[in-house]
Amino acid sequence: MDAIILQFLNGVDKGAAYALIALGLTLIFGTLGVVNFAHGALFMLGAFCAVTTNHLLTLSQKVKDPSITFFEAYIDQPYLVTWYGDFGQTIIDWSVPLSLLLAIPVMFLIGTLLERGLIRHFYNRPHADQILVTFGLAIVLGEIVRTFYGANPIPQPTPDFFQGQVPIGAPFGLDIAYPAWRLMYFIVGILVMFGVFALLQFTRFGMVVRAGMQDRQMVQLLGINIQARFTLVFGMAAAIAGIAGALYTPTLPPNYEMGMEFLVISFVVVVVGGMGSLGGAVLAGFMLGILEAIVALPVISDLIPGINQVIIYTVAVVVLLTRPRGLMGRKGVMED
Amino acid sequence: MRKRDYFMLLIFAAIMITLPMWGPLIDAGYPDIMQRFAVFGLIAVGFNLLFGLTGYLSFGHAAFLGVGSYTAVWCFKLFTMDVIPAIIASTIMGGLVALILGFVALRRSGIYFSILTLAFAQMMYSLAYSVLTPLTNGETGLQLALGDARVIDRAMGVNPESGLPSTSILGFGVSNQGMTGYWICAIVAIVGFYIALRITRSSFGIMLRGIKSNQTRMSYTGLAARPYLITVFVISGMYAGLAGGLLASVDPLAGAERMYWTASGEIVLMTILGGVGTLFGPIMGAGIIKWLEAKLSTFNESVVEQALAFLPDSIEHGAAVVVSKFVGEGWHLSLGIIFMLIVIFLPGGVMEGLQRLAGLFGFGKNKQAGANSTPAE
Numbered sequence: 196m197d198a199i200i201l202q203f204l205n206g207v208d209k210g211a212a213y214a215l216i217a218l219g220l221t222l223i224f225g226t227l228g229v230v231n232f233a234h235g236a237l238f239m240l241g242a243f244c245a246v247t248t249n250h251l252l253t254l255s256q257k258v259k260d261p262s263i264t265f266f267e268a269y270i271d272q273p274y275l276v277t278w279y280g281d282f283g284q285t286i287i288d289w290s291v292p293l294s295l296l297l298a299i300p301v302m303f304l305i306g307t308l309l310e311r312g313l314i315r316h317f318y319n320r321p322h323a324d325q326i327l328v329t330f331g332l333a334i335v336l337g338e339i340v341r342t343f344y345g346a347n348p349i350p351q352p353t354p355d356f357f358q359g360q361v362p363i364g365a366p367f368g369l370d371i372a373y374p375a376w377r378l379m380y381f382i383v384g385i386l387v388m389f390g391v392f393a394l395l396q397f398t399r400f401g402m403v404v405r406a407g408m409q410d411r412q413m414v415q416l417l418g419i420n421i422q423a424r425f426t427l428v429f430g431m432a433a434a435i436a437g438i439a440g441a442l443y444t445p446t447l448p449p450n451y452e453m454g455m456e457f458l459v460i461s462f463v464v465v466v467v468g469g470m471g472s473l474g475g476a477v478l479a480g481f482m483l484g485i486l487e488a489i490v491a492l493p494v495i496s497d498l499i500p501g502i503n504q505v506i507i508y509t510v511a512v513v514v515l516l517t518r519p520r521g522l523m524g525r526k527g528v529m530e531d
Numbered sequence: 532m533r534k535r536d537y538f539m540l541l542i543f544a545a546i547m548i549t550l551p552m553w554g555p556l557i558d559a560g561y562p563d564i565m566q567r568f569a570v571f572g573l574i575a576v577g578f579n580l581l582f583g584l585t586g587y588l589s590f591g592h593a594a595f596l597g598v599g600s601y602t603a604v605w606c607f608k609l610f611t612m613d614v615i616p617a618i619i620a621s622t623i624m625g626g627l628v629a630l631i632l633g634f635v636a637l638r639r640s641g642i643y644f645s646i647l648t649l650a651f652a653q654m655m656y657s658l659a660y661s662v663l664t665p666l667t668n669g670e671t672g673l674q675l676a677l678g679d680a681r682v683i684d685r686a687m688g689v690n691p692e693s694g695l696p697s698t699s700i701l702g703f704g705v706s707n708q709g710m711t712g713y714w715i716c717a718i719v720a721i722v723g724f725y726i727a728l729r730i731t732r733s734s735f736g737i738m739l740r741g742i743k744s745n746q747t748r749m750s751y752t753g754l755a756a757r758p759y760l761i762t763v764f765v766i767s768g769m770y771a772g773l774a775g776g777l778l779a780s781v782d783p784l785a786g787a788e789r790m791y792w793t794a795s796g797e798i799v800l801m802t803i804l805g806g807v808g809t810l811f812g813p814i815m816g817a818g819i820i821k822w823l824e825a826k827l828s829t830f831n832e833s834v835v836e837q838a839l840a841f842l843p844d845s846i847e848h849g850a851a852v853v854v855s856k857f858v859g860e861g862w863h864l865s866l867g868i869i870f871m872l873i874v875i876f877l878p879g880g881v882m883e884g885l886q887r888l889a890g891l892f893g894f895g896k897n898k899q900a901g902a903n904s905t906p907a908e
Contacts, residue, residue, distance in 0.1 A: 334866070
């Protein structure tokens with residue numbers, strides 16, 4: 196039983212990553228009607244924002260190693276440590292959470308620029324063209340990252356504070372401990388999702404965007420510049436992918452190809468959840484993440500070898516064939 | 532088929548046959564790259580039958596390529612080193628897998644179809660890497676071994692005295708001898724082109740184009756689109772399987788990386804680059820990409836510096852650093868950029884570009900109607 200719960204929890208944080216990416220994909224699709232194959236690349240860029248932050252914070256100078264007195268020995272000491280001592284060390288330790296300060300604005304900017312510069316010209320082109328151009332974009336972004344950071348995964352530190360396990364089973368009398376960082380990831384994911392829902396449901400901006408999703412032309416006729424709002428939504432979706440990517444780095448060392456792996460699954464998530472349904476994307480994200488983790492249990496994977504590799508796709512096929520609209524898809528949205 | 536189609540076939544055959552003669556002029560005179568031209572031209576032609584005619588964008592074609600390769604290598608291992616049964620088997624297997632996949636994926640259209648095929652290909656890739664290791668030999672890739680059964684070869688008494696056997700065709704060596712491999716690929720490619728030409732011009736092909744332009748209207752006139760779609764998907768899968776079999780024939784090993792999504796993407800790139808819906812376009816795209824791959828990926832910084840030696844020294848080094856990011860290891864960057872530019876500015880690919888050029892110089896009058904096409908949905 197404990198094993199099942201633990202595996203369930205393991206699925207939850209991966210599910211959070213899927214859900215965040217799928218949320219962004221759905222936002223973009225729902226507002227702009229564009230299928231964004233570059234969204235995985237945006238997730239990857241977010242992860243590399245964390246790498247960059249870490250890199251910047253640990254810029255070092257050579258200083259004399261005080262522990263060796265026989266000869267002149269030099270070690271790399273980050274400037275931050277030279278300047279602020281222990282406090283500098285703490286900053287470096289917290290580089291991944293701090294990277295959000297870089298990731299959110301940078302990704303937002305990249306998102307809006309992409310929308311203005313590229314995606315906008317593809318609204319009236321066929322879906323196939325949108326897929327192709329964003330696919331090309333994903334290749335280009337991935338390769339640019341590779342020229343700067345190389346092809347190998349770059350591990351990122353988990354802050355000391357989040358090292359270790361949280362005994363979350365204790366209140367229920369269960370002996371379950373869960374890595375603190377992953378718990379944090381899950382909580383942040385939930386907060387971001389609630390933030391997005393709140394923004395869409397309870398603000399004027401959200402109301403306009405929702406109206407635009409329903410009937411773009413009508414909103415325009417009412418004299419609202421829906422285009423500007425949609426550009427912001429695209430930036431927002433990119434920023435969400437950036438947050439998801441940056442915070443995922445301690446769990447999975449990023450490399451330039453990670454985006455595509457997440458993208459394929461996120462698409463499946465979107466399809467299962469229902470194209471254009473934000474709630475469906477979140478629900479399906481968690482569901483598939485958890486399902487993937489649970490079937491990885493030895494009991495099940497011994498019974499049906501390889502099930503953990505195919506379960507997500509199998510679910511997608513079954514859902515698409517039995518319920519073409521997805522779990523929570525609205526009627527009439529991309530049903531064919 | 533019209534007269535001009537035979538003319539086209541003739542031109543294509545002439546190009547393939549004379550390639551070894553003029554190949555060296557573009558620094559592509561060696562068998563390996565010429566085989567790639569033929570094989571990837573073949574797969575692009577098959578992909579174009581699906582995407583160009585029906586507008587269904589499959590992102591999983593590399594899966595069939597991989598299946599074809601595995602089938603061919605197993606055929607070599609189990610039965611005989613002769614190429615002919617191997618490529619027949621790989622064609623059939625490619626078709627079978629396409630039938631299963633198409634049965635499911637073709638229930639949906641548009642982006643759902645693209646996503647489903649992409650998901651399927653990824654699934655097969657990860658299966659080939661993990662669970663199916665007894666069949667695929669996982670990460671190492673499937674290779675020939677000394678102790679392979681080769682039932683038919685042994686029964687016939689054909690067995691190499693030492694070392695690994697090489698593939699052969701009717702007794703002639705293939706994988707250990709340069710040009711034979713190319714000739715097989717070229718002949719298969721010409722036959723494949725001919726079949727694609729026939730399909731495009733047949734009433735079946737016209738149906739497929741009808742599906743592309745308006746599927747709803749097609750079904751209102753009482754035609755079920757699905758059987759047509761499944762048929763063309765299977766044909767397209769057979770082309771890919773055949774290409775995989777050919778790849779394994781000229782170099783008898785098969786690895787899962789042939790099924791990775793980048794490989795599927797590359798097939799899409801070739802077709803788009805050359806020109807979707809045109810007959811020559813995909814082959815040209817395959818040729819361009821394979822040629823660029825062979826050339827650009829071998830460049831390194833010193834080659835670039837030599838090429839830029841005419842520049843003043845002060846900017847030469849900087850320019851070399853920048854340019855070298857786009858070649859060698861980073862040639863995918865150039866590929867991605869070229870691809871994006873094509874999709875943005877020239878959706879019809881190189882063929883459209885040529886037509887526009889021809890139009891500029893006043894040759895536009897005899898523009899062929901069938902070859903030109905609008906971007907596919």
